[in-house]
Amino acid sequence: MTVIPDTLRENVRMLGELLGDTILENQGPELFRKVEEIRRLGKSVNVSEESDPGPLIEELGTLEDKDILPIVRSFSQFLNLANIAEQQYFASAEAQQRDILEDTLEQLEGNLGKDDVAQALKNLNIELVLTAHPTEVTRRTLIRKYERIAQTLADLKRTDLLPYERNELKTGLRRTIDEIWHTNEIRDERPTAVDEAKWGFAVIENSLWQAIPQFMRELDRSARRRLGQGLPVDASPFHFYSWMGGDRDGNPNVTHTVTREVLLLGRWMAADLYLKDIHDLAGDLSMSEASDELLAQVDNSRTPYRARLHGLRTRLENTLYWAERRVKGETVKPPEDVILSRQDLLEPLMDCYQSLVDCGMQRIADGALLDSIRRVHCFGINLVPLDIRQDSDRHVQAIDEITQYLELGEYSTWNEDERQAFLIEQLESKRPLVPRNWVPGPDTQEVLDTARILAEEPSETISSYIISMARQPSDVLAVALILKESGLNWNVPIVPLFETLDDLDRSFHVMEKLWSMDWYRQYTGGRQTVMIGYSDSAKDAGKLTATWAQYKSQENLVKLAAEKDIHLMLFHGRGGTIGRGGGPVEKAMASQPPGSVRGAIRVTEQGEMIRYKFGLPRVAVRSLGIYVAATLRATLEPNDAPKPEWRELIEAMSQASLKGYRGIVREDERFVPYFRSLTPEQELGKLALGSRPAKRKATGGVESLRAIPWVFAWMQVRLNLPSWLGARQALQYGVEQAPETFQDMLDHWPFFSSFLDLLEMVLGKADRSIAAYYEKQLVPEELHSLGEQLRDDLKQCEVLLNRVKHQDELLAGDALLAQSIQVRNPYTDPLNYLQAELMKRERKTGNFDPHLERALKVTMAGIAAGMRNTG
Ligand code: PGA
16 A cells, blocks of 8 residues: 655655666666665565565675675665655645644634633743754754755745756756765764754754744734734744753763853854844835834934834944954953843834834834844844753762862761751852852862853853752752852752652652742742653653653642642653654643643754754744644643543553563663673764763763663664563553553543554564574674563564554554655665674774774664654
8 A cells, every 4th residue: 555645755766766876877887786686675575574584684795895885875875865855745735735733723712712722822932942962963064965955856846847947956956966975974073062052053044043933924824814813023932942062961071161152152143143134124124104203213314214223233243243252262341232132132123113013014014024023032142042951960069079178068978958958058148158269179160160151141041050860959959059159140040850760759859848948939939940851761760661750740740839839841851762752742742741731841852853843944834833733732622630540550550661671671680781782882982973972971881871872772773672661561461450441541541542652653663683683693692582582572562562552563553654664674674784794893803994884884874864763
């Protein structure tokens, strides 16, 4: 059955053929023939589960070393091109026959009435936080070329193209594919933390800068049509924030100087972009008629709008000039009139807006001028205010050094009550604690210097201070004290991140204690953000246990915040892949506990997901629409609370899962050596994906390995273990002990059905026979029994899932995904077999031919492209 739409299929075929032509020209017919043969065998392996991969493996075994690199490059690039075609297709008019926004507004309006929906829409606050997480394998230079391809595919669909225009587009496409082929797809050097931040700014500049006003116009139109009222001028449902250059948790490369540079770069970039806007606006706003207020402001100029914008232009130019010199390292004081707040930008724009409206020129006001106003509301003065993130231990260490220096004792050895008493006393005291000229050790100095940077910068450029591995109230108070000591004169929101099973379970008590402290309540001004860590909790406890713990923690916090009269914002630290809390936004939002959304949500967007969701203006407009629709639904039509019997069952299933997961990961002695030998965990480091080391601590085993390489490594070998280990035990428990309740949950509890859908997606992409091949190649005999056990678990999980979903095979209800996996597998599988072979050779020789070394890296990038959103 063909499910993939024809246009998409044709585009994939066309790009594949063009790539084939390039390979033929560049590598000659011999190699081209081999690629074709491998592709054919790859397809035959994927006909059914029973198909024998033998002939494919055999063919790959005959390859000469010199052919391996071009072959893995061919397959890897094909997967990238297929992804582009898919991304472009789903953003096209053909794929979006239904307008998600309109549909949602219509339904909600039907159920609740226009006013309630309009009110909710006005109050929406969706905060998307771009993080520097090292999961984007694709180099920026290639991303730009892929974007060009996507644009060309869209242009080729235009019906008014003249023949020469079509020819030019096609030639351009060929040329771009040639360029890609002749570009090294692997980064030679690790990006610096500043490079990562620049990448974030580029996403704003190249895509979101256009997409936000476009989306807002669309939302305004839909609201007028469906709700009879448009959006207010200051409506701003989206805000973007960034961790790039601010997140120093386990990343010594993010220093206070990096943070300062990134803050300045943001202001520089913002000034540059606004200047272009103002330049264009001055061209448009040539009108002479203006309100008395505006005329009075500009000395009755004959071009009052241009005159009013002139002052803003000068301020922006000054900001640009000053920030540029600072970035270059010169110590120049900011001139009086640099831009320091949104208000500085808004005032002149709003004066123009008001005057145009007053003089009957609403349509002109609502054009480019309103776009600029919307941008200011969304992007502020540095495009993406920074979150600072640091590990709780670093703060304990810093305070410990201070108390020791002052001969007050060893803070790190005090119990929680003693710590809290000390911190509160210091926070309430008017005297500074840290002596002025004291020189602490470098780590403490860095913590204090970071706080000092926050004190120096305008408050709008910083968003919050996040504490990873937050465990106790004192972790939050310690940061408050460090910030106070820096002389900061505003209250940076301090956000605890709960990210292990124990910490999630404890989050209620931590916040209860904090919200009962007068000092702290006053500090917060009645507003609090709490961050929930999805990936580390899953790594700690397995996916189901972590998901349920996250749910309960949010539920409890919501209740507690209501009792304590705190305005709570939940911040979801989701990774891109399912094992790290990723998955479709609609599913995530529909699984939220009742009352946990209320129009406001903060979510991380990471690595390649930023590209997939926001890389192109069209794609971004669509993603923004999905966010708005899902947030509105979760706000206005929250799910019912789970029934008591559901709770009871999921609690027991979660315990079964925990036991199953930890029984392997923590207790089975074979596990760590198995993981180490089976997966390319060590080899992944060579990809130089990000500025951050793969481990929290230089020493330490799997427990200190970050969640990203953990999931990435399992995804490469197609076992995807972090996303399902423990699920078999849970499903078995549910099905055997309480089949009716289980079915009821599946039918009526979106939280649970989404969990199973995501599980199914992961199982659908796993491949036991490929995982077994890695084992055969790489794992010592004595550990094979564990592999068999794991694969058996995976199989049983699949059987159980099919049984509860009453289907014969996985993804029976999602034919499009099933097909999309099937199209990719013939390209991904050969990369897997070659990867296992290359790993084996590398591990044996230690010293590797540079071409083969590169080939190994390309297999990793290629498999990541083939797997897209799983792992
Ligand atoms: P973290 O993020 O390691 O920065 O906490 C984990 C993830 O996104 O998976």
